Amino acid sequence: xxIDRVNQGVxxxxxxxxxxxxxxxxxxxxxxxxxxxxxGCVVEVPELQSCCGxxxxxxxxxxxxxxxxxxxxxxxxxxxxxxxxxxxCGGMIKAHFPDxxxxxxxxxxxxxxxxxxxxxxxxxxxxxxxxQPKGVALDATCTYHDSCSGLRELGVYDQPRKLxxxxxxxxxxxxxxxxxCCGFGGTFCVKYPDISNAIVGEKVEHVLATNAQxxxxxxxxxxxxxxxxxxRENPGRVTAxxxxxxxxxxxxxxxEGRVLxxxxx
Amino acid sequence: xxxxxxxxxxxVAEALANPGLKVAIRRTTDRAESKRAAAIQNFxxxxxxxxxxxxxxDHVIRHLDHYLARFERNAVASGAVVHWAVDAAQARDIVLxxxxxxxxxxxxxxxxxxxxxxxxxxxxxxxxFERVETDLAEHIIQLAGDPPSHIVWPSMHRTREDVVxxxxxxxxxPTDSVDIADLVDSARRELRGKFLSADIGITGAxxxxxxxxxxxxxxxxxxxxxxxxxTDVHIVTAGIExxxxxxxxxxxxxxxxxxxxxxxxxTQYTTFYTGPKRRGDADGPGEFHIVLVDNGRTRMLSxxxxxxxxxxxxxxxxxxxxxxxxxxxxxxxxxxxxxxxxVLTPNLDGLxxxxxxxxxxxxxxxxxxxxxxxxxxxxLLRALRASSWEKKYEPPVNRQAVRGFVQLARxxxxxxxxxxxxxxxxxxxxxxxxxxxxxFASGWTACRDLPAPGKATFMSLYxxxxxxxxxxxxx
Numbered sequence: 001x002x003i004d005r006v007n008q009g010v011x012x013x014x015x016x017x018x019x020x021x022x023x024x025x026x027x028x029x030x031x032x033x034x035x036x037x038x039x040g041c042v043v044e045v046p047e048l049q050s051c052c053g054x055x056x057x058x059x060x061x062x063x064x065x066x067x068x069x070x071x072x073x074x075x076x077x078x079x080x081x082x083x084x085x086x087x088x089c090g091g092m093i094k095a096h097f098p099d100x101x102x103x104x105x106x107x108x109x110x111x112x113x114x115x116x117x118x119x120x121x122x123x124x125x126x127x128x129x130x131x132q133p134k135g136v137a138l139d140a141t142c143t144y145h146d147s148c149s150g151l152r153e154l155g156v157y158d159q160p161r162k163l164x165x166x167x168x169x170x171x172x173x174x175x176x177x178x179x180x181c182c183g184f185g186g187t188f189c190v191k192y193p194d195i196s197n198a199i200v201g202e203k204v205e206h207v208l209a210t211n212a213q214x215x216x217x218x219x220x221x222x223x224x225x226x227x228x229x230x231x232r233e234n235p236g237r238v239t240a241x242x243x244x245x246x247x248x249x250x251x252x253x254x255x256e257g258r259v260l261x262x263x264x265x
Numbered sequence: 266x267x268x269x270x271x272x273x274x275x276x277v278a279e280a281l282a283n284p285g286l287k288v289a290i291r292r293t294t295d296r297a298e299s300k301r302a303a304a305i306q307n308f309x310x311x312x313x314x315x316x317x318x319x320x321x322x323d324h325v326i327r328h329l330d331h332y333l334a335r336f337e338r339n340a341v342a343s344g345a346v347v348h349w350a351v352d353a354a355q356a357r358d359i360v361l362x363x364x365x366x367x368x369x370x371x372x373x374x375x376x377x378x379x380x381x382x383x384x385x386x387x388x389x390x391x392x393x394f395e396r397v398e399t400d401l402a403e404h405i406i407q408l409a410g411d412p413p414s415h416i417v418w419p420s421m422h423r424t425r426e427d428v429v430x431x432x433x434x435x436x437x438x439p440t441d442s443v444d445i446a447d448l449v450d451s452a453r454r455e456l457r458g459k460f461l462s463a464d465i466g467i468t469g470a471x472x473x474x475x476x477x478x479x480x481x482x483x484x485x486x487x488x489x490x491x492x493x494x495x496t497d498v499h500i501v502t503a504g505i506e507x508x509x510x511x512x513x514x515x516x517x518x519x520x521x522x523x524x525x526x527x528x529x530x531x532t533q534y535t536t537f538y539t540g541p542k543r544r545g546d547a548d549g550p551g552e553f554h555i556v557l558v559d560n561g562r563t564r565m566l567s568x569x570x571x572x573x574x575x576x577x578x579x580x581x582x583x584x585x586x587x588x589x590x591x592x593x594x595x596x597x598x599x600x601x602x603x604x605x606x607x608v609l610t611p612n613l614d615g616l617x618x619x620x621x622x623x624x625x626x627x628x629x630x631x632x633x634x635x636x637x638x639x640x641x642x643x644x645l646l647r648a649l650r651a652s653s654w655e656k657k658y659e660p661p662v663n664r665q666a667v668r669g670f671v672q673l674a675r676x677x678x679x680x681x682x683x684x685x686x687x688x689x690x691x692x693x694x695x696x697x698x699x700x701x702x703x704x705f706a707s708g709w710t711a712c713r714d715l716p717a718p719g720k721a722t723f724m725s726l727y728x729x730x731x732x733x734x735x736x737x738x739x740x
Contacts, residue, residue: 017723023684024716026723045727050680056671058628058647059663060654064671071675148629181587185627190708192274192625194281197712198591199627228713231699 013041014079016072016118018089019051020220021242028220031248032085032121039131041081048075052089057096058186066100066107073097073110081128082118085244086219087150088186090120095153120150122218122243126159137168138251142214143175143207144243147222151179160218160243167246173210177203184225200229207238214251215240269598270610270619276596286422290593293421297584300528301635308524318521319639321514322575325506326566332475332508333557340478343540345553353383356558360385360467360500361392363554367498369394369464375482375489376400377469378416378578379504379558381600382613385467397459399488401452408435414594416601417526417580422593456488466492466550470503471577472518473555476511479539480555483519483532490536499538499550505557506574512537518577521637525579565612569648573608575638582632582642588625597622604632604642611649617658623649681724688718 013036021028029045036043053068072093076082084090094115101107125131142164150156157179164172183189183199190196204226207215215230215238217223227240241254269276280286305311325332337347350356364372372394374380386407389396398407402420406413408431413419420428428448433439436455440447468489472481480501482489493499509515523529542549565573583589583603594602599610599619607622616623623646632642653659673680694703695717702710709715721729 019684022681022723023688024718026719026721026726029723029727045724047724047728048677050677051670051674053674056667056674058650059667060647060650060652060659061664061667061671062651062654064667067671068674071677075677148627148631152630152634179631181627181629181631183587183627185629188624188627192277192588193708193711194277195588195591195625196627198281199587200713202591224716225713228699228709228715231714231716232701232712 011041012080013043014076014082015043015045016049016052016076016082016084016089016093017045018084018086018220020224021085024224025220025242027245027250027254028085028242031242031244031250032083034248035121035125035131035133035244036083036129038133039125039129041083041129044079046075052084052092054088054092054186057092057100058188062100069097069100069111070107073107073114076118077110077114080117081124082114083121083124084118085121085242086221087120087147087154087156088219088221090118091149091153094118095149120154120156120218122163123150123154123156123159126162133163133166133247136166136247136249137170138246138249139169140214140251140255141171141173141210141212142216142246143173143210143212144178145175145182145203145207145215145217145222145226146179147217147219148179148181150218156218160216163247164216164243170246173212175210175212176206178206182222182225184221186221189225196225197229200225201233204229204233208234213239213255214246216243216246218243270614270622271598273596273598273621273625276598277592280592280596285424286593287591289422289424290590292424293415293418294584294590297526297528297580301525301581301584302528304524304528304530308520311524314517314521315637315639318518318577318637319575321509321518322506322577322638323571325508325510325514326571326574329505329508329563329566332510333505336473336475336478336508337557338478339476340540340555343478344543345478345540345555348554348556350383350556350558350560352560353558356383356502356556356560357385357388359554359556360502361388363498363500363552364389364392364394364465367465367552369498371395371397371459371463372465372467373397373399373460373463373492373496374403375466375468375484375492376403376419377467377502378413378601379469379502380467381413382504383502383558383560385502397456397463399456399460399486399492400484401449401486401488404452404456405431408432412595412600414602415580415583416578416603416605422595460488460491461495463492463496465498465500466494466496467500467502468492470501470507470555471522472509472515473503473507473557474510474512474515474537475508477539479512479537481515481519481535481537483523483535485527485529485533487534490534493538493550494548497550498552498554499541500554500556501538502556502558505559505562506576518638522577522579525577525581525635525637561613568612568652570608570612570645572640573605573612573645575640576605576609577638578605579637581635581637582640585631585635587627587629587631597625604646605640608642608645608649616649616653616656620649620653620658623647623653681722684722685725688720688722691715691718692720 056064097111183196405420414422541553611619700715
């Protein structure tokens with residue numbers, strides 16, 4: 001049914017950009033819009049959006065998290081779908097928002113309705129839109145890290161692989177322990193930097209062992225963590241990228257250093 | 266060996282600085298992971314079995330009063346003496362009183378985490394009994410003077426090389442060999458005489474069967490049986506959450522337990538003890554005592570932690586935990602390490618003391634995924650964080666940082682303005698597209714670089730494009 005609506009072009013999707021895409025990697029936001037439009041959605045980016053609340057939620061500040069969540073619910077509840085280019089922020093809205101309002105029936109109902117309509121980007125493209133990329137080519141080898149929240153809270157595993165298999169010339173080299181945490185963990189990586197460092201150190205060994213040029217994933221937090229460790233210890237060997245960027249045909253630009261950041265305009 | 270959850274950060278630093286420790290941990294956890302994976306592959310409908318195990322445990326936890334009374338009635342009918350201990354101190358006193366009354370000198374113990382939880386080893390030593398740990402791994406750490414670092418393999422932090430050295434130093438008739446079979450023989454020679462001459466044997470319990478009053482233990486070494494059969498007194502110390510309604514309920518949990526713990530199908534020894542030696546029995550203890558220990562369990566039940574009481578102590582959560590695999594068990598500073606320990610220790614030792622453990626987790630969910638009784642460990646750890654926040658145990662500086670963040674995040678325009686400002690600020694520290702050090706970011710940049718952000722945030726680029734009517738292509 002959803003696919004029929006997509007085909008009729010009436011599906012209104014609200015894009016929840018996420019803090020990290022907004023500040024650190026705007027191209028993920030643009031790539032998301034491009035892909036969703038290719039998949040037949042009408043995309044809107046509400047101005048009144050901020051953070052999904054995870055830093056407060058994972059610090060134990062439930063009341064603060066509720067304050068943030070109420071704003072997101074109010075902003076996004078009128079869309080047919082809410083799409084998030086992150087399993088972790090998407091999981092926050094989809095898997096955790098309802099739990100925050102168990103004692104507040106009115107908000108609980110609204111949180112549940114929003115939860116039902118919220119999807120992580122890559123799984124939304126496959127599971128709801130039935131979309132596959134066409135005419136995207138990239139002559140490269142890549143490997144994939146399965147970020148934990150997307151994998152375990154939202155069941156994102158096959159969808160990115162399916163999408164990437166349609167990119168001409170791209171070879172996906174499986175990574176050993178691709179489903180093991182990279183050590184980012186949001187605030188964890190600054191609360192316990194030593195443990196986080198040990199974990200990501202081991203993760204990048206698995207990345208390097210694939211000999212892939214590209215490290216792909218669906219969450220900027222994990223990608224920045226692994227990219228930062230790779231750059232510190234093995235600069236220039238692997239480029240980390242959000243899967244949406246590859247699917248939107250931006251990977252070539254990144255590999256040639258054209259838009260990665262403004263130091264290399 | 267410092268075991269204190271308040272020292273968690275210091276403990277972590279010590280553990281990470283010990284390269285031998287990581288080698289020792291990985292020998293065990295890598296093997297445990299792959300053996301469990303193979304066992305589950307060969308187990309039809311493992312998910313259904315987890316569901317069943319979960320339902321059994323939840324049912325008992327919901328009707329704990331009923332099953333405890335039933336267990337006591339049936340255990341007493343079989344000739345056992347049932348004792349109730351509200352906390353660790355009372356449990357220790359009950360055990361010591363029995364040992365003293367029976368004028369025991371040598372006490373053999375089969376590995377029991379509940380025994381560790383109530384501090385029984387130390388109490389027996391302090392009271393002057395000769396304590397003999399009979400589980401091979403417990404024997405090793407008794408010689409080394411270490412606390413256990415894993416709930417299934419308590420000596421996993423020790424390498425084979427350590428064991429060779431310890432046995433040469435402590436065994437009366439040690440082997441020169443470094444072969445595992447020879448080392449096991451050496452321990453057997455050392456322990457066998459003590460088994461046979463012990464006065465009192467103490468075990469834990471893997472299950473308590475309410476409908477028969479029986480106690481079940483599982484071991485791979487037969488040491489529980491040798492602890493309980495030759496002695497005249499058998500004392501069981503068990504947490505009240507070990508109850509199951511009947512043998513028919515213990516079986517599915519046994520199947521889950523062994524596969525999740527060691528990847529085996531069944532342990533070498535699975536024994537059910539019902540009452541003391543009866544007239545006509547060839548052997549068995551003359552006295553059979555069962556000490557049922559609460560020690561915070563009913564409080565957990567009332568504080569939203571009921572799901573933790575499902576735990577069957579298989580250790581799968583720690584074997585699959587990225588944090589545990591790097592820091593090992595001792596760093597946690599409690600009796601129980603890893604994810605399950607990070608939930609239990611704050612409940613047993615106090616949240617204020619152990620609150621750091623609730624944060625020592627990336628919330629990646631792997632532990633919950635492998636838990637044979639589906640304990641939502643990340644949810645429980647988060648609940649402890651929330652409780653610590655509510656009780657104002659979290660340091661003021663953390664609280665203020667989070668409160669400040671919340672005040673921004675609930676005002677999207679202000680939040681975006683700060684985001685833009687942050688991007689500009691960060692760019693001042695960019696060198697070649699990367700930031701290798703920046704104020705307030707040392708937690709990140711001490712060990713990794715930070716990709717420098719672009720010229721502007723997505724939201725400002727997007728609104729510029731909308732205004733200029735350029736569509737949504739990347740500028």
